[in-house]
Amino acid sequence: MSFISPTLGTLSLEEMVRNIAAFINEDPQAKYKVVIGTDSHTGSLSTLFVTALIIHRLGKGARFYYQKRSMRKMTDLRHRIYLETELSLKLIDSLKACGLFFVLSEWPIEVHIDIGKQGETRQLIQEVVGWVTSVGYVAKIKPESYGASSVADKFTS
Template sequence: MSFISPSLGSLSLEEMVRNISSFINEEPKEKYKVVIGTDSHTDQTSTLFVTALIIHRLGKGARFYYQKRNMKKMTDLRHRIYLETQLSLQLIDSLKACGLFFLLSDWPLEVHIDIGKQGETRQLIQEVVGWVTSVGYVAKIKPESYGASSVADKFTS
């Protein structure tokens, strides 16, 4: 599982976890928020999924990392939104397995979903937000879902 840091380049999951830990250890008394969001883009032949992880030192900057996955072309919007959400939740599980449980339990963790009250995705809000909240996380939708609709979206093309 490989991630990209804009400042450090390609990182393994373990390297990313160490980098996040060192970022926190620079100012351990500050407050942090963890944001995870996935967006996708379909072209002629495939669908690209980008999952972003943002560690935000509230009021004092942030670091982010992202992971790209190319999959077969998906035209069904509902299926794509569900897969985006699943990829975000899988990253949380991977982070917990890698020793970042302390981070995920001490600070707010938001799952940003690329759906909103406008457009076709509005019909999915209740079920997708319900899924995320039922497993114990805060779900954010547009316009508050910048992790998916801004950060991850930036790397889908």
């Protein structure tokens, strides 16, 4: 499982966790927010999923990392939204398993979902937001879901 840091290049999960820990140790008294969001783009042959992880030091900057996965072409929007959400939740589980549990238990974790009150995805809001909140995280939808609709979206092409 590898991630890309715009400043450091390709990192393993363990390297990314160490980099996040170093970022937090630079200012351990600061308040932080963890944002995870996934977006996808379906091309002619496959669907590309990009999951972004943002560690926001409130009022003092942020770091972000992203992961790309190419899967078989998916044209069903509902299925794609569910898979985007599942990939975001799986990343949280991976981070916890890699030793970031202390961070993830102290600060709010927001799962940014690429759905909103406009367009086809509005019918999915209640069930997808319900899923994320039922497992203990804060769910954000458009226009507040910048982790998915801006950061991850930037790398889907």
